[in-house]
Amino acid sequence: MSRFITILSLLALSWQAGAATTAIVNGKIHTVGPQGTIENGTVLIVDGRIAAVGEDVDIPADAETIDANGKVVTPGLFSPFGQLGLVEVSSSANPTDYSQRGEQFTASFDVAAAYNPRSTLIPINRIEGITRALIAPSPGYPDESGKGHILAGLAAVVNLGDDNVLDQRAAAMVVVLGESGAALSGGTRTAAWLTLRNALDEALDYREHKGDFERGMRRAYTHSMTDLEALQGVINGNTPIIVSINRASDIEVLLQLVDDYSINAIINGGSEAWLLADKLAAARVPVIVGPTANLPGSFDRLNARRGSASILMDAGVTVAIADSDARTHNARNITQSAGNAVGDGLDWDAALRAITLTPAEIFGMAATTGSIETGKAADVVIWPGDPLELTNYPEAVFINGVAIPMVSRQTLLRDRYLQTEKPPAYRD
Amino acid sequence: MTGCDKQGADDGPAPFASRYEGLPAQTTLITGATLLTGTGERLENADLLLVDGKIAGVGPGLSADGADVVDASGKWVTPGVTDVHSHLGVYPSPGTQSHSDGNESTAPVTAGVWAEHSVWPNDPGFTTALAGGVTSLQILPGSANLFGGRGVTLKNVPGRNVMDMKFPGAPHGLKMACGENPKRNYGGRGQAPATRMGNGAGYSSAWIDAVDYRDQVRAAEKGQGTAPKRDLQLETLMGVLDGEILIHNHCYRADEMSIMLDIGKEFGYKVGTFHHAVEAYKIADLLAEADTCSAVWADWWGFKMEAYDGIRENAAILDQAGACTVIHSDSAIGIQRLNQETAKVMGAAARVGMEIPPERAIGWITSSAAKSLGIEEQTGSLEAGKMADVVIWDGNPFSVYTRAERVYIDGALAYERGNDDVNPKTDFSLGTTAAGGAQ
Numbered sequence: 001m002s003r004f005i006t007i008l009s010l011l012a013l014s015w016q017a018g019a020a021t022t023a024i025v026n027g028k029i030h031t032v033g034p035q036g037t038i039e040n041g042t043v044l045i046v047d048g049r050i051a052a053v054g055e056d057v058d059i060p061a062d063a064e065t066i067d068a069n070g071k072v073v074t075p076g077l078f079s080p081f082g083q084l085g086l087v088e089v090s091s092s093a094n095p096t097d098y099s100q101r102g103e104q105f106t107a108s109f110d111v112a113a114a115y116n117p118r119s120t121l122i123p124i125n126r127i128e129g130i131t132r133a134l135i136a137p138s139p140g141y142p143d144e145s146g147k148g149h150i151l152a153g154l155a156a157v158v159n160l161g162d163d164n165v166l167d168q169r170a171a172a173m174v175v176v177l178g179e180s181g182a183a184l185s186g187g188t189r190t191a192a193w194l195t196l197r198n199a200l201d202e203a204l205d206y207r208e209h210k211g212d213f214e215r216g217m218r219r220a221y222t223h224s225m226t227d228l229e230a231l232q233g234v235i236n237g238n239t240p241i242i243v244s245i246n247r248a249s250d251i252e253v254l255l256q257l258v259d260d261y262s263i264n265a266i267i268n269g270g271s272e273a274w275l276l277a278d279k280l281a282a283a284r285v286p287v288i289v290g291p292t293a294n295l296p297g298s299f300d301r302l303n304a305r306r307g308s309a310s311i312l313m314d315a316g317v318t319v320a321i322a323d324s325d326a327r328t329h330n331a332r333n334i335t336q337s338a339g340n341a342v343g344d345g346l347d348w349d350a351a352l353r354a355i356t357l358t359p360a361e362i363f364g365m366a367a368t369t370g371s372i373e374t375g376k377a378a379d380v381v382i383w384p385g386d387p388l389e390l391t392n393y394p395e396a397v398f399i400n401g402v403a404i405p406m407v408s409r410q411t412l413l414r415d416r417y418l419q420t421e422k423p424p425a426y427r428d
Numbered sequence: 429m430t431g432c433d434k435q436g437a438d439d440g441p442a443p444f445a446s447r448y449e450g451l452p453a454q455t456t457l458i459t460g461a462t463l464l465t466g467t468g469e470r471l472e473n474a475d476l477l478l479v480d481g482k483i484a485g486v487g488p489g490l491s492a493d494g495a496d497v498v499d500a501s502g503k504w505v506t507p508g509v510t511d512v513h514s515h516l517g518v519y520p521s522p523g524t525q526s527h528s529d530g531n532e533s534t535a536p537v538t539a540g541v542w543a544e545h546s547v548w549p550n551d552p553g554f555t556t557a558l559a560g561g562v563t564s565l566q567i568l569p570g571s572a573n574l575f576g577g578r579g580v581t582l583k584n585v586p587g588r589n590v591m592d593m594k595f596p597g598a599p600h601g602l603k604m605a606c607g608e609n610p611k612r613n614y615g616g617r618g619q620a621p622a623t624r625m626g627n628g629a630g631y632s633s634a635w636i637d638a639v640d641y642r643d644q645v646r647a648a649e650k651g652q653g654t655a656p657k658r659d660l661q662l663e664t665l666m667g668v669l670d671g672e673i674l675i676h677n678h679c680y681r682a683d684e685m686s687i688m689l690d691i692g693k694e695f696g697y698k699v700g701t702f703h704h705a706v707e708a709y710k711i712a713d714l715l716a717e718a719d720t721c722s723a724v725w726a727d728w729w730g731f732k733m734e735a736y737d738g739i740r741e742n743a744a745i746l747d748q749a750g751a752c753t754v755i756h757s758d759s760a761i762g763i764q765r766l767n768q769e770t771a772k773v774m775g776a777a778a779r780v781g782m783e784i785p786p787e788r789a790i791g792w793i794t795s796s797a798a799k800s801l802g803i804e805e806q807t808g809s810l811e812a813g814k815m816a817d818v819v820i821w822d823g824n825p826f827s828v829y830t831r832a833e834r835v836y837i838d839g840a841l842a843y844e845r846g847n848d849d850v851n852p853k854t855d856f857s858l859g860t861t862a863a864g865g866a867q
Contacts, residue, residue: 088730088736089730089731089732089733089735089736090730090731090732091608091731091732092608092612092732092733121730275862292761292764292765293761294556294761294764295521295552295553295556295760295761296521296522296552296856296860296861297521297522297523298522298523298524299522299524301522302522302860302861303861303862323761325728325759325761325762329728329729329730329731330727330728330729333727336768336772336828339828339829340765340768340828342828342829343828343829343830343831388828389775389827389828390768390771390772390775390826390827390828391771391772391774391775391778391826392775393775393776393779410729410738410739410740413737413739414709414739414740414741414780415780417709417710417745418741418745418780424710
């Protein structure tokens with residue numbers, strides 16, 4: 001016999017990881033998959049995966065049934081870039097584990113081992129629907145001698161659950177070009193391009209002469225062996241480079257380089273990418289867009305504008321969405337980023353896809369997550385209404401089929417200060 | 429050109445006085461809209477009449493001969509948005525070193541500098557803010573110093589110089605900063621202040637000097653003793669003590685805000701507004717009692733230790749406690765969507781049973797913001813006699829999909845979505861952009 005549970009009582013329950021069978025019924029389901037939007041349907045979760053989704057789904061007798069009562073169901077949200085789990089307080093408070101420094105480990109600087117699933121940022125963001133994230137290194141500021149490195153290292157994909165959190169190591173290699181790359185390369189972007197080409201050339205040479213190198217019979221490389229090993233993934237096409245770059249002319253140089261080396265690239269930011277939409281589509285280079293970044297914040301971004309997500313998608317470019325202030329501490333605000341893109345003309349379903357399935361595809365996770373389809377991990381969110389609307393927050397969130405407690409440090413602070421009896425330290 | 433010196437009042441406006449004249453305006457009748465007045469009222473299917481730059485009528489069934497009639501059925505109309513915390517013009521786009529003019533980081537007390545002397549009117553951020561419905565804004569110095577200098581309130585209308593933009597009759601603000609920024613900035617150089625206690629002594633020492641200066645000035649006015657040499661710093665601080673200049677105090681932690689209120693008590697000045705006030709929700713009662721406004725974000729947190737306890741419900745808890753509540757941006761991007769930031773708080777508050785209707789929440793970015801800036805008599809609400817600073821939105825302003833359709837400043841159409849003939853572009857946009865201006 002199945003038990004009906006309201007969403008509110010679900011909030012108070014704790015679930016065993018992967019063991020439960022759950023049926024969400026009477027939901028308006030945006031699958032972001034081939035089934036499109038199911039006006040009134042069921043999502044069946046078994047052992048952490050979507051077992052079935054549709055209008056007519058047989059619900060097993062032992063299922064806990066949640067009546068969504070017409071509410072909206074979407075896949076979990078995928079933060080396409082940031083430092084979730086790698087930082088608590090950004091400035092002057094703790095070591096920053098994501099800042100690559102020094103010369104010994106650049107390409108190989110791997111943040112995966114520094115991810116902390118108990119970071120307070122995790123509950124704060126997952127209760128608002130973020131279920132997966134790409135977590136990335138960033139280059140440290142140039143040190144006293146002016147040295148930094150444009151190869152910031154290896155990003156990873158994590159899920160915001162409590163166990164088995166590391167989904168994919170070395171999901172992408174972070175490369176910083178443009179004016180930021182220039183600052184890291186002694187002040188000129190020419191030097192940044194040379195640095196990148198040199199790294200790729202050395203990686204190729206190392207691949208062909210590894211035995212000689214190990215016998216000390218090959219020329220010295222500027223990169224460490226660890227870095228050269230990490231670069232193998234880039235030159236063999238398995239590890240895309242994810243490039244911070246904005247100016248159109250720099251993007252053209254990047255496209256040429258990507259073609260020269262037959263590597264894969266993703267553009268992070270791309271303020272002026274819209275000027276090259278057709279070329280980006282032809283080169284199959286995805287772009288992570290910040291829809292509200294419309295000011296010429298620097299000379300690399302003179303042509304920043306609203307509406308670039310639509311322009312790029314119309315030309316056939318793969319686009320994921322996250323404003324720069326909707327990463328890390330406020331990764332949860334990617335719904336506002338997507339909503340703004342819709343307000344600027346983007347199709348609503350395309351906007352939802354840009355914060356769910358598209359980032360999953362970009363980082364090789366599409367078989368696992370990003371849409372509500374049979375066989376995928378049960379990353380599911382129940383919303384009171386339109387998930388992109390600012391006044392709507394999730395009522396329930398499942399990660400790998402596990403319902404997460406809808407509690408965070410911020411809800412605890414809120415609840416403490418909504419009480420008025422007793423001094424704060426003695427309140428619940 | 430005339431000579432440099434224009435000393436007498438007979439020769440035109442006093443130095444640095446507002447020369448704002450406003451754009452050409454005509455009588456306008458906006459009809460059939462949902463009006464949020466900024467005074468807590470919501471009127472359905474109502475009209476708004478703008479005459480000679482002022483609001484002349486609010487309510488259903490208005491008419492006016494010869495008016496430009498704007499059919500706003502299905503649309504929402506609010507007072508113009510006011511941002512009390514902006515660095516447009518002093519930290520403009522593009523963010524080059526050469527015009528980073530927001531922090532005179534050469535000494536911890538620089539009360540004598542005026543942000544308006546740094547304002548670059550060609551910052552394209554002014555025009556994008558206008559597209560977001562912003563009609564008035566306060567440009568502040570940054571928070572590197574204990575006393576950062578005077579802020580200035582502007583009308584969001586382009587000008588060749590800051591005097592053309594200055595809000596007529598608006599008081600100056602004085603920027604102060606608590607917490608991490610001043611002590612990190614100066615302590616990092618081995619100078620005072622290096623700690624929060626150093627900050628505290630810094631404020632108090634400056635006020636002691638200001639009280640002494642004021643006493644000498646007052647005495648001299650009564651013929652007792654000679655007036656001290658004019659001192660820009662002490663003159664500004666004296667302006668605060670005399671109630672003419674409003675305090676705008678960047679301060680995050682509840683304990684620090686409490687201390688700043690006590691420093692105000694000690695020296696006899698009012699803390700007009702705390703800015704950022706990330707922990708204001710912890711002392712909402714104290715703030716209400718002090719009649720101190722709090723200008724906050726919807727949800728920025730965690731970028732500094734003093735911002736670690738930020739919660740979305742901050743503004744809501746303040747509002748429910750009866751404290752003056754303002755949403756600000758401190759961002760050239762955020763200023764374009766203060767309506768959206770407000771909406772996020774409304775939604776969060778509703779989840780814990782605090783229903784804050786649109787007609788109340790709109791006050792956080794209109795009437796309360798105007799109060800914080802000391803311009804509530806002139807603007808910030810749709811009331812007859814006030815400046816016709818008005819926004820027509822294409823829907824409920826608290827939806828992420830809504831955009832400002834028209835923005836009126838002193839009754840003149842300052843912005844119309846999609847109309848290149850109306851919408852301003854600053855000089856910087858010429859020749860630098862493919863799309864013809866920041867959009």
